Amino acid sequence: MAVALICVASSGCASFPTTRAEGGKPWLLVEGPHINLLSNQDEEDAREEAAQLELWWQAMAQAFPIAAPAASPAKVTALAVRSRWQANGVHPSIKGVFMGTSSAQLLYVGDPGDDEGEKITRHELGHAFIHARLRNVPRWLDEGLAKYLETASYDPAAGSVTWGGLHANTVREMAFGSRPGVSAITSDEWSAGLYGLLTFRAGILVHMLVNQHEAELDCYLAALSSGAPRQDTFAGCFPSAPKWNFEMDDYELNMEFSTRSSTVMLNVPPLSLSSPSDAQVHTWLAVLDVGLSRMVEKQFRSPYVDRYRGSLERALALDPTDPFAVATAVSELELEPARRSELTLGVVRAYPSDWRAWRLRAATPGLARPEAERACQEMSKLAPEGLDDTELSPCSRD
Numbered sequence: 001m002a003v004a005l006i007c008v009a010s011s012g013c014a015s016f017p018t019t020r021a022e023g024g025k026p027w028l029l030v031e032g033p034h035i036n037l038l039s040n041q042d043e044e045d046a047r048e049e050a051a052q053l054e055l056w057w058q059a060m061a062q063a064f065p066i067a068a069p070a071a072s073p074a075k076v077t078a079l080a081v082r083s084r085w086q087a088n089g090v091h092p093s094i095k096g097v098f099m100g101t102s103s104a105q106l107l108y109v110g111d112p113g114d115d116e117g118e119k120i121t122r123h124e125l126g127h128a129f130i131h132a133r134l135r136n137v138p139r140w141l142d143e144g145l146a147k148y149l150e151t152a153s154y155d156p157a158a159g160s161v162t163w164g165g166l167h168a169n170t171v172r173e174m175a176f177g178s179r180p181g182v183s184a185i186t187s188d189e190w191s192a193g194l195y196g197l198l199t200f201r202a203g204i205l206v207h208m209l210v211n212q213h214e215a216e217l218d219c220y221l222a223a224l225s226s227g228a229p230r231q232d233t234f235a236g237c238f239p240s241a242p243k244w245n246f247e248m249d250d251y252e253l254n255m256e257f258s259t260r261s262s263t264v265m266l267n268v269p270p271l272s273l274s275s276p277s278d279a280q281v282h283t284w285l286a287v288l289d290v291g292l293s294r295m296v297e298k299q300f301r302s303p304y305v306d307r308y309r310g311s312l313e314r315a316l317a318l319d320p321t322d323p324f325a326v327a328t329a330v331s332e333l334e335l336e337p338a339r340r341s342e343l344t345l346g347v348v349r350a351y352p353s354d355w356r357a358w359r360l361r362a363a364t365p366g367l368a369r370p371e372a373e374r375a376c377q378e379m380s381k382l383a384p385e386g387l388d389d390t391e392l393s394p395c396s397r398d
């Protein structure tokens, strides 16, 4: 009780989310067509959050500049904590993030029920939407498009989605400050200190391309959605690029920025509710900490590393054959070779008809060659058609 009272009075109060077995609230998995929400909120709040994310996803499909179907079958897992107190326990200032790797697509929703938090969530959801469609998307386009998509809003009364709103005053004010040019915006290297400013500038550049060079942007996005290499595509698709610096100078002085809208009724899709295992919850919390440990500066890294190690060991203690827990542990913990091998063997024994279990087995470092080959053969028999070599790695179909 004393702890609760101290927390009301202090802004520095924080507590990392826990599972039911550790005395926390139960976690729920709310599955929609695009997003699986994992949350320890109360059921009604979790459902509302999942419905909101699905509606924003549909609104973004209207706002996305080309009609590109999702290329990746992987669903996004959104992890939403129940309170600001817990969000502070995760990280004092990072309240939303999207992490996309070949094994996990994680959207962290760290500021429930707050306007600023909502904007962050929409921006990060935008990244998830982009990554489901475009491969090897360069940073400037990833950030610029996420800025564009975060504006997508749905008005249920009017039955319309509107997007593209840029605050003319903010853009003009920013134009008086430091204005990194197009070569800095489109560079592969963004310094951490300029990240926010470059994201803002990329947002203006993408807005300008959508409205003034639509066909060129279409060409580039279509190339990325088909997985074409980006080095040659940039120059090929964007003949106007040499003039962008001058164009942006004018564009920023616009008195208003055009928005677009489409009349469309969006519906909350069917959502199904279940209880995730504690092992799964610990693993997703670990994936979040792995991502955070890479985002924070070196001197702040160790608490996140300690925390994800602890979460993964707890997950393995609860379910040593959970495929996701084992895959994450094998890639993120420095395990003894014998333990790694024992864990992946446990997974194929528990899930002999799951091709991903065999892929995980095949990727076990130090595995004897005949055994690795056998694992690849099993994987090859079971894996669905149409997967590319990265998805099948370390095996291949040849």
Ligand SMILES: [Zn+2]
Binding pocket: 123, 127, 142, 143, 146, 199
């Ligand atoms: Zn971003």
